[in-house]
Amino acid sequence: MVDNSGSDRRAFLMTSALAGAALVAGAPSAVAQITSSSKGRISRGDAAILRFLAAAEIIETDLWQQYNELGGIQDSEVPGGSGSPLYTLALQQLDGDMNQYIHDNTEDELTHEVFINAYLASKGADTVNLDKFRTLPSSKATGAQQIGRLTNLMRLTVDTSWWTRYRSRTKNPDFGDSFPDAIPSLAVGQHTAIPRTDDDVKPDPTKPNNISDFTQAIANTAGFHFAFIEQGGTSLYPKLAQRVTSVEVLRIVLSIGGTEIAHFQTWHDKAGNAPHLTNVNDPKTGVKVTFPDLNSPPLGGENFQTNLIMPEPCPFLSRNFPACSIIRPTQTMGAAMGAAQALAADGLFIGQTKEFFELLTDCRRG
Numbered sequence: 001m002v003d004n005s006g007s008d009r010r011a012f013l014m015t016s017a018l019a020g021a022a023l024v025a026g027a028p029s030a031v032a033q034i035t036s037s038s039k040g041r042i043s044r045g046d047a048a049i050l051r052f053l054a055a056a057e058i059i060e061t062d063l064w065q066q067y068n069e070l071g072g073i074q075d076s077e078v079p080g081g082s083g084s085p086l087y088t089l090a091l092q093q094l095d096g097d098m099n100q101y102i103h104d105n106t107e108d109e110l111t112h113e114v115f116i117n118a119y120l121a122s123k124g125a126d127t128v129n130l131d132k133f134r135t136l137p138s139s140k141a142t143g144a145q146q147i148g149r150l151t152n153l154m155r156l157t158v159d160t161s162w163w164t165r166y167r168s169r170t171k172n173p174d175f176g177d178s179f180p181d182a183i184p185s186l187a188v189g190q191h192t193a194i195p196r197t198d199d200d201v202k203p204d205p206t207k208p209n210n211i212s213d214f215t216q217a218i219a220n221t222a223g224f225h226f227a228f229i230e231q232g233g234t235s236l237y238p239k240l241a242q243r244v245t246s247v248e249v250l251r252i253v254l255s256i257g258g259t260e261i262a263h264f265q266t267w268h269d270k271a272g273n274a275p276h277l278t279n280v281n282d283p284k285t286g287v288k289v290t291f292p293d294l295n296s297p298p299l300g301g302e303n304f305q306t307n308l309i310m311p312e313p314c315p316f317l318s319r320n321f322p323a324c325s326i327i328r329p330t331q332t333m334g335a336a337m338g339a340a341q342a343l344a345a346d347g348l349f350i351g352q353t354k355e356f357f358e359l360l361t362d363c364r365r366g
């Protein structure tokens with residue numbers, strides 16, 4: 001997959017400050033600056049942007065791999081793990097094809113990571129390797145590989161405001177607008193999105209398919225987390241596309257970014273199918289979660305209605321223009337900082353080393 005040499009790791013650590021510096025610059029590229037670089041080297045700024053995206057893709061691959069081992073399809077395309085049958089079944093309450101979609105999303109992230117690094121290498125630029133940070137524990141549930149991880153899916157605090165953000169016709173985060181969470185209880189406390197041990201997937205014979213309310217709550221949490229992750233990629237690529245100077249790097253960023261949008265659209269649709277649950281207790285932590293009926297009062301309407309999965313038109317660039325259906329946010333300023341902060345606030349890096357956070361801090365300078 002990715003070259004695991006120590007020099008590559010050092011290279012990323014050394015160049016992460018450069019990445020931050022390049023992202024600070026942040027000026028949208030003028031047409032006059034755009035040059036084709038299909039041959040020869042790419043600019044330091046373009047390489048730094050691609051390295052930041054490679055790091056993001058490595059992080060995405062790590063978390064999607066954990067989902068696939070337990071709830072996806074384990075095969076030669078996405079090897080590792082052997083599945084958790086009740087967790088997989090609980091996910092399939094959102095859509096019968098959830099395991100296929102999880103598999104495909106995982107494979108896509110892996111190809112993004114490998115491609116960007118290969119492209120950087122082809123241009124003589126430093127590549128990215130985060131293997132030294134694969135220190136976090138795996139789930140102990142049957143089905144998960146026992147290997148070190150970059151990310152932690154067992155203590156998430158999930159922001160679900162993307163749900164209402166994409167339904168608002170009058171607000172845009174690029175104007176400083178804020179949005180309520182669709183699932184407020186996921187934004188409070190820490191929730192696991194995968195079974196931590198087999199205790200989390202104990203059959204409940206009183207429930208349909210033997211799926212306990214808590215197992216279903218874990219799967220629902222995952223369903224909303226999938227979309228949270230992919231809406232982040234959906235915004236990150238257009239934010240950074242505005243800063244690249246090479247037409248070929250722009251092509252890479254637009255082409256990969258488009259698949260992030262495809263992922264988000266899919267997960268947005270599936271999250272709306274999450275079975276309704278009220279005040280489900282995590283027996284280990286006592287944290288509770290509720291998945292309300294988003295189609296019924298006091299919810300429902302345009303802000304919550306589950307079949308409004310395409311972006312509602314909203315203000316764009318200026319409130320004086322007509323509303324437009326767009327990805328949002330896309331403002332380029334603070335793109336790297338925003339992405340790093342959002343992932344950290346999500347709880348994905350709980351347990352990571354100080355050095356990993358220093359690396360993220362470098363990125364946050366953007």
Ligand SMILES: [Fe+2]
Pocket residue numbers: 057060108109112233260
């Ligand atoms: Fe990706």
Ligand SMILES: [Fe+2]
Pocket residue numbers: 060109229230233260263
């Ligand atoms: Fe993604």
